[in-house]
Amino acid sequence: MPELIADIAVFAPLRQLFSYRVDESLHDSIRAGQGVLVPFGRRRLSGIVVALRRGSAERLKDVAELLAEEPLLEQALLELCCWAADYYRYPVGMALRSALPAGLTSAAPRVAALSDSLYRPLEVAEQPRGSKQREVLDFIRSAGEASLSLLRDEFSAPHAILERLVEQGFLSKTRIEKLRDPFLADPVKTDQPLPLTEEQQAAFERLQQAVLAADFAPFLLQGVTGSGKTEVYLQTIAEVLKQGRQGLVLVPEIALTPQLVGRFRARFEAAGYRIAVLHSGLSDGERFDSWRQIARGDIHIVIGARSAIFAPLQNPGLIIVDEEHESSYKQGEGFRYNARDLALLRGQKERCPVLLGSATPSLGSAYRCAAGQMEKLELTRRAHAGALPKVQLINLSGQPPEQLISTELQETMAATLAAGRQILLLLNRRGFSPFLLCADCGQTFRCPNCEITLTYHQKAQHLRCHYCDYRMTPPVACPGCEGHQLNPEGFGTERLEQEIAELFPAARIARMDRDTTSHKGAHQKIVREMFDAKIDILVGTQMIAKGHDFPGVALVGVLASDAVLNLPDFRAAERAFSLLTQVAGRAGRTGGGQVLIQTYSPDHYALQCAAEQDYSSFYAQEIQFRQELGYPPAGYLANLVFAGIGEAKVLKAAESLTAYLIAAGSSVEILGPSPCPLFRLRGKSRIQLLLKAEKRPQLKRLLDYADQWKLPAGVSLSVDVDPLDMF
Ligand code: ADP
Ligand code: ZN
Numbered sequence: 001m002p003e004l005i006a007d008i009a010v011f012a013p014l015r016q017l018f019s020y021r022v023d024e025s026l027h028d029s030i031r032a033g034q035g036v037l038v039p040f041g042r043r044r045l046s047g048i049v050v051a052l053r054r055g056s057a058e059r060l061k062d063v064a065e066l067l068a069e070e071p072l073l074e075q076a077l078l079e080l081c082c083w084a085a086d087y088y089r090y091p092v093g094m095a096l097r098s099a100l101p102a103g104l105t106s107a108a109p110r111v112a113a114l115s116d117s118l119y120r121p122l123e124v125a126e127q128p129r130g131s132k133q134r135e136v137l138d139f140i141r142s143a144g145e146a147s148l149s150l151l152r153d154e155f156s157a158p159h160a161i162l163e164r165l166v167e168q169g170f171l172s173k174t175r176i177e178k179l180r181d182p183f184l185a186d187p188v189k190t191d192q193p194l195p196l197t198e199e200q201q202a203a204f205e206r207l208q209q210a211v212l213a214a215d216f217a218p219f220l221l222q223g224v225t226g227s228g229k230t231e232v233y234l235q236t237i238a239e240v241l242k243q244g245r246q247g248l249v250l251v252p253e254i255a256l257t258p259q260l261v262g263r264f265r266a267r268f269e270a271a272g273y274r275i276a277v278l279h280s281g282l283s284d285g286e287r288f289d290s291w292r293q294i295a296r297g298d299i300h301i302v303i304g305a306r307s308a309i310f311a312p313l314q315n316p317g318l319i320i321v322d323e324e325h326e327s328s329y330k331q332g333e334g335f336r337y338n339a340r341d342l343a344l345l346r347g348q349k350e351r352c353p354v355l356l357g358s359a360t361p362s363l364g365s366a367y368r369c370a371a372g373q374m375e376k377l378e379l380t381r382r383a384h385a386g387a388l389p390k391v392q393l394i395n396l397s398g399q400p401p402e403q404l405i406s407t408e409l410q411e412t413m414a415a416t417l418a419a420g421r422q423i424l425l426l427l428n429r430r431g432f433s434p435f436l437l438c439a440d441c442g443q444t445f446r447c448p449n450c451e452i453t454l455t456y457h458q459k460a461q462h463l464r465c466h467y468c469d470y471r472m473t474p475p476v477a478c479p480g481c482e483g484h485q486l487n488p489e490g491f492g493t494e495r496l497e498q499e500i501a502e503l504f505p506a507a508r509i510a511r512m513d514r515d516t517t518s519h520k521g522a523h524q525k526i527v528r529e530m531f532d533a534k535i536d537i538l539v540g541t542q543m544i545a546k547g548h549d550f551p552g553v554a555l556v557g558v559l560a561s562d563a564v565l566n567l568p569d570f571r572a573a574e575r576a577f578s579l580l581t582q583v584a585g586r587a588g589r590t591g592g593g594q595v596l597i598q599t600y601s602p603d604h605y606a607l608q609c610a611a612e613q614d615y616s617s618f619y620a621q622e623i624q625f626r627q628e629l630g631y632p633p634a635g636y637l638a639n640l641v642f643a644g645i646g647e648a649k650v651l652k653a654a655e656s657l658t659a660y661l662i663a664a665g666s667s668v669e670i671l672g673p674s675p676c677p678l679f680r681l682r683g684k685s686r687i688q689l690l691l692k693a694e695k696r697p698q699l700k701r702l703l704d705y706a707d708q709w710k711l712p713a714g715v716s717l718s719v720d721v722d723p724l725d726m727f
Helices: 075-087 092-098 131-143 148-154 159-167 198-213 229-242 258-268 284-296 306-310 339-350 363-370 407-418 495-503 522-531 561-565 572-584 605-612 615-629 647-663 696-707
Strands: 003-010 018-021 035-040 043-055 115-121 171-177 217-223 246-250 275-278 301-304 316-321 353-358 375-379 390-395 422-426 435-438 455-457 462-464 486-489 509-512 537-540 553-558 594-599 636-644 669-681 684-693 715-721
Touching: 003 035, 003 092, 018 035, 043 075, 043 092, 075 092, 075 306, 075 339, 115 131, 115 148, 115 159, 131 148, 131 159, 148 159, 159 171, 198 217, 198 229, 198 316, 198 353, 198 375, 217 229, 217 339, 217 363, 229 246, 229 258, 229 316, 229 353, 246 306, 246 339, 258 275, 258 301, 275 284, 301 306, 306 339, 316 339, 339 353, 363 615, 390 605, 407 422, 407 553, 407 594, 422 572, 435 455, 495 509, 495 537, 509 522, 553 572, 561 572, 561 594, 561 605, 572 594, 572 605, 572 615, 594 605, 605 615, 636 647, 636 669, 636 696, 647 669, 647 684, 647 696, 647 715, 684 696, 696 715
Parallel strands: 217 353, 217 375, 246 301, 246 316, 275 301, 316 353, 390 594, 422 537, 422 553, 509 537, 553 594
Antiparallel strands: 003 018, 003 043, 035 043, 115 171, 435 486, 455 462, 636 684, 636 715, 669 684
């Protein structure tokens, strides 16, 4: 008589499942998705039952006990996590664990703390002295952030160590107030559905049909900035709620979208629907509470950033991914899933439509539409009067390179201030991958193999490709115009704020970036001051391009568009197009806006198309480039990053795997090894190997083969499938 066997994903860094015998006494209660305790070596580990089957249980140990009566994960979510763990090559137990709140996955029941502290790593290369300190810091760095209550589970008495790490500048610490959720604390005015424009109505009717059909259907809602995508989301969700199902709304970054949350609350709370907002400011206790409420079916709409894709809704009737082109949907470390892609998969498993929305869809989504795999719904006009702003490209070639703000932009700024209107200035600073640019004609240097901008290495005095490691010595004179002003670009631009202050001493200037918004409430404060017209000029990174409607802004200036256009990344043009289109959309929401973009490449199609807000021309040119070079979406990538202390050791490991992979004789292209753009990170040297395949199965086969290779001691290897940021 075959016995009952459970295949279990244990919460440990292991990719495979482990089989255990299920004792008679548990036969009636054990189910897939359930949390269990199992003997593992000399320890006991918790884990999740992935599957139950009958077979020979010879030599199998017994499941020790069930963690709870109810399964922790519903079937659809369980399948989603297992699929993602396999696809992104991440330990399955850890993948499942990231779908669960801390506290559920350990055997000991926990009391939620009333107040808690959140620790975040600061960017420093050094390591702390003590080994215990290093251990705690490494844990927080790999988790991205961690609360005191979580750290108490992982380490014994971590408080003193944490305090020392904060003192020495390795960590920042924020207090988390338990009961004052900034998103749900204040009451909001209720509002009513707006009468839809013709285009909105057409999109809505199509979505309504799909909601009623209650089956998987993928949609792309492509609508220019200000076209009223949110109103379409709201009215479609209302249909979902009428069906007794729930809505799941993903946003790129919850802290940047208080307005969107407010609109959902205004529309649905008065009608008695309950909304949960999942954001990183929640303490473990709060997260645990929301998770339970959602799983119990008490919540009708969940709004959250990427990890909300794992929210335990019982019967989602629609999944929305707003600003689907945003790279923050991809987790950059550890479990490197892309929530946008998982949303489509979850929609299939839950049998519900999935709606991706953007003014500048990712090339991948547009490609799916072109291939007939996704249905496109379009909003081509702004929802109310405000016409799209006038965009002008300013050619910087030949202007004095030390002058960051061109004369035209200066004059327009002066006129805007004189008229009592506000200004947004976008400036991207990615100081770590400088490139060489001719100040006379705008010439830059690209890799002849990969077509990405070559990075300038000042010490070694050479230009280098971060994909294939092609190198060249920079010429003395520009090959384009024979000029002698080849300057490194892309270094820090902190000096900008100073320059603006000197040019406009009477203006009230504020800056918005990671540094000025790291403490709680800082971001909201700047936003409020913009609304109240207490700021004349807001300078900032791409943060200012997102999520806000500032009615007083009449001018948007883009200072260093070339820094985006020349990121050492095949998606540089896509990023530039999308960033510039989005930021341009911030101007003149109430009409009469103006946008000035400074650039050395005024003829570049990404800038020209952004100026025209012309997505389809951009797509046509960009997809041709991707197809010619086999880049996604016309090909498939995986990036293998080696890291360790000691450059020679890391390089040797990378070269050894390269040789091993070449010997496999696969048709997958192997680029590198070459240094990562951020070569040194947290004291480690980093080298990457990029795999480029025409077909997905080829890539998977080669990665499976790479699993057999033995990693030398002292070097770590992380695999990034469908990488987005290769820094
Ligand atoms: P998007 O998300 O597409 O950039 P929003 O949804 O933020 O655009 O809408 C832009 C503005 O247009 C908002 O102020 C919104 O209230 C308004 N709006 C949207 N739909 C309509 C409509 N049908 N009639 C009038 N105003 C609308
Ligand atoms: Zn190259």
